[in-house]
Amino acid sequence: MHISLLKVTTLFYLVGALLYLYFIITLHERGARLGRMFLLIGVILHAAGFVARYFAAGYTPITNLFESLSFFAMAIVGVFLLTELRYNLRILGSFIAPLAFVFSIFAAFLPGEVARLAPALNSYWLPVHVILLFIGDAVFAIAFGAGIMYLLQEKEVKRKRLGAIFKRLPSLEVLDEINYKSLTIGFPLLTLGIITGSIWAEYAWGSYWSWDPKETWSLITWLLYAALLHGRLTVGWRGRKAAILAILGFCAVLFTFLGVNLLLPGLHTYSSLSG
Amino acid sequence: MGSIVIVGLNHRSAPVEIRERLAFPADTIGHALRGLVEREGIAEGVILSTCNRVEVCVLADESYKGTKAVKEFLSSHHGIPLPEVNEYLYHHEGEQAVKHLFRVSSSLDSMVLGEPQILGQVKDAYGYAAEFRTIGPILEKFFTKAFSVAKRVRTETKVASSAVSVSYAAVELARKIFGSLKDKTVMLIGAGEMCELAARHLLSAGVKGIMVTNRTFERAVKLAEEFDGMPVRFDELLSHLKMADIILSSTGAPHFILSRPEVEEVIRIRKNRPMFFIDMAVPRDVDPDANQIDNVYVYDIDDLNNVIETNIEERQKEAARAEEIVAAEVLGFSRWLEAQQVTPTIVMLRKKFEEVKNAEVAKAVAMLGAEDPKAKRVVEALASAILNKVLHPPIAALKKDPEGRNLMELVATVREIFDLPTSGPQSPPAGQPKEGERVE
Structure with a gap:
């Protein structure tokens, strides 16, 4: 469940990134508003997936490349949403959302199965x-x-x-x-x-x-x-x-x-x- | 009902000597409006008067007579013989008038394309007409529509998006360099008209303070007083420069008064806090090489002129899109206007024939012998059937989708051949049938 949850967020980041790109091209406010909404839903689902995986795996899921790329994408979107809140700088999303999407899609192509934790x-x-x-x-x-x-x-x-x-x-x-x-x-x-x-x-x-x-x-x-x-x-x-x-x-x-x-x-x- | 007519003159059709003679100062506009709607054949009226244009918009019973009446009004109100000004006046009727007002309100007809004041002026004109009750349901709807068209143009195109005057361009640039101007200080060097204008714009944009310097200190003091700023002696310019974020310069000096090394020194002392030099002097005051220093931006008068030239070009490109919006809205509003004409025409048509029928039925019944109810019913039915069959085609034609036809012409024709009154009953705008008549 948590794997598909983590992977489906990629889709939200993709749509969010596309909406922000649409916004920077056309300057239609709606693009930025919808883009932010998609990123917000994406990051909430992402956090839920992270917690679910924590309970399923029994350890904080940031141990392999899939997990860490996925976590990095979530952190970027989260920090961006906070920055936007503080500076009302929607155009920044046109640069950051695609970046988060790249990490997210990279993660999505990696095997996501929970492995046994290395003892170290x-x-x-x-x-x-x-x-x-x-x-x-x-x-x-x-x-x-x-x-x-x-x-x-x-x-x-x-x-x-x-x-x-x-x-x-x-x-x-x-x-x-x-x-x-x-x-x-x-x-x-x-x-x-x-x-x-x-x-x-x-x-x-x-x-x-x-x-x-x-x-x-x-x-x-x-x-x-x-x-x-x-x-x-x-x-x-x-x-x-x-x-x-x-x-x-x-x-x-x-x-x-x-x-x-x-x-x-x-x-x-x-x-x-x-x- | 009737037709919308606009008679007017603007910066293209008339020189200022004529425009000022035909202008309506705000304190005389109420009197003028009342005089306008008292004229025969004019039902509603609005007067727009700015320094660039005078537009008199009326709802007239007939467009030709309306145009004539408005021209006579202009001539008699201002006491100028019509032949003297007639050549400067333009007039628009019906759909052309609708298009004209929409374009004027959207600032597509302005001297500076996209300038923002005109919409406010049109709103004022509407306000006066409402105050003096010379506006009725049709013009009311017309002007309200014009405001919403202007808003659409403003939000959906970039016709008014960038600065098209040198001083505004300077402010726009300053905003992109500094963000908020609230804590910024301006240094004004020398006294040029454009620099002073830019300083005023910067002050109203909220800069913190202004320093003024001039070769003659007295002039600096005088100008500083005007701007509520601080006068600085010219030989102390360099030592004060470190406090200035935006520098406006236009001295008559034959050579640079600020060299690149001097600017480099100042920016070092300022710990690289950005500086924006606006050099409006010819020959120039600031070494243009200083623009290559990090965090220093030097714009001379040509640079600013280039900026506004591109902006003007962009506005013109955007204007084409705005015209499309206007065209679509003109079509929509004309449809509505036509519908306002059609319904009362149908009502009048039916009413007229009903009257004829009733009179003829009464006559026939009287001839047949008044006591026979059956005969009366038969005659009534016969007359009604004929009436309905005869009236069906013209009414259907009026009600048909006006796509590709000139409905106003059709309405006029129907009124003419059936001898219906042109002004007709003052039916409410929705064209509600009166006295229990049925509209089919």
Whole structure:
């Protein structure tokens, strides 16, 4: 039951994404309103599926690639809906909803059967470590979307040809503010996620840090966001520079999550395609 | 019943010297409206008078006479002989008049396509007519429809969506750079008309404060007073620049007054908080290279002109879509208007023949001998049967779906050949039958 529930949410995210794309093209309010409705229903069903799977499996279902991609999609949609509530920034949905859909459909093509939990993962640290990181990553996904929007809008204003993009995208200042807010929320989550992981590693593997590829790439990601936060606070990095760093940061997030899983075997191989 | 007629003049048909002579100042409009509807053959009237146009819209018994009556009214009300102004006047009747008002209200006939004021002015004109009770059910419905058409055009097309004046374009840009302007400060350098206009727009958009500087400090003080701002000495410009988010500049300086390195220095001190330079001076005041600095945006007068040119082009493209909406609405409203004419015509037609029949039946019965009830019934039945059969085709023709036919012409023909009164009984708009008559 929970598998089909998790997979059917893909459909809701697809319709939501299409409606948001329809909205950015035509600017018909109804597209955004319906799109938000579909995402909301999708995320509620998704959460229900997550809980159902938790009871069916007996552990927090974020242990393999299917589960974590699915959870990531849910986190992105959830964080987006909250952002939209705060900033009333519907156009952001045209960038974020397709992103969430991509993760969701990726998950939908993976085998969803509950597997026996690897003994090393049987720990209370599992939900804490993974959920912190995925929510942090979802917040960075928002910064990524806002970063792309910023670069598009900035190019439009600098080139002085004010066309369709100029009209549709919000002001540079709002996009930059989202960049900053995402950073102040996402960075602590990322930091805590790494710290809890490190503590758990000490229990499970006997060492806080073992330069496993996932750990290395987490550190690279962390350093990127740390540099951005530092630059913002001290020398006033903002705008274009901040947008580019947020985009790079999210690329690092994706590589840490997917690239490492699929390409670089290491201690964290629970969530590779085969696992 | 009758026909809708509009007589008027606008910025295209008449120069301002003529427009101002035929305008109706707000305080005389009540008097004018009453004078208008007192004229023979005019049932309802509305007068729209703005600086770009005068439109007199009436419901006339007959369109030709209505046009003539309105022209005479214009001439006599303003005390100008008609031949002097006749060439500047246009007139629209029936469906053309419907289309004209719909286009005017939707700002498709405006000097600046899509400008927003005209709808409010049409609403005011309607308000006056309602206040002085010169508007009746037909024009009431007509104007209400015009408002909803204008709203449709506004929401369904982008005819009014982007700025088409330099100063508005500057404000629109500022909004896209800064979002809210509430906590932003403006620096006004020099005194140019366009800069002052842009400053006024920015102030009404809610900027926090304004600094004014000028080579002659007295002028800066004077202008600062006007804007409720802070005067700054010209040689202190650079030190104050770091407080300014939006800089409006139009000095007569022969060279740049702000170089790229100077702007780079200011933006560094500001910790990269964005700056928007609007350079309206020719020759330019701000080095255009400064636009390449991150978080600095420099627009000169040509850039702004390009922006509004594209906006104007876009409006014109959108206007074609708006015209389609108007055309569809004109068709819909004309149908309604026609229906208003058809029902009373049928009523009058039946009434007239019923009268003839009743008179003839009475005569025949009298000749046959008044006491025979059977004879009376037979005669009555005969007359009614003939009447119904004869009247069926014309009534059916009037009621047929008007698709592709000119119903108004048909109504006029029927009225003429059966000698029905043109003004007819003042039937209510829904065309309810009176005195127990039946409409088939």
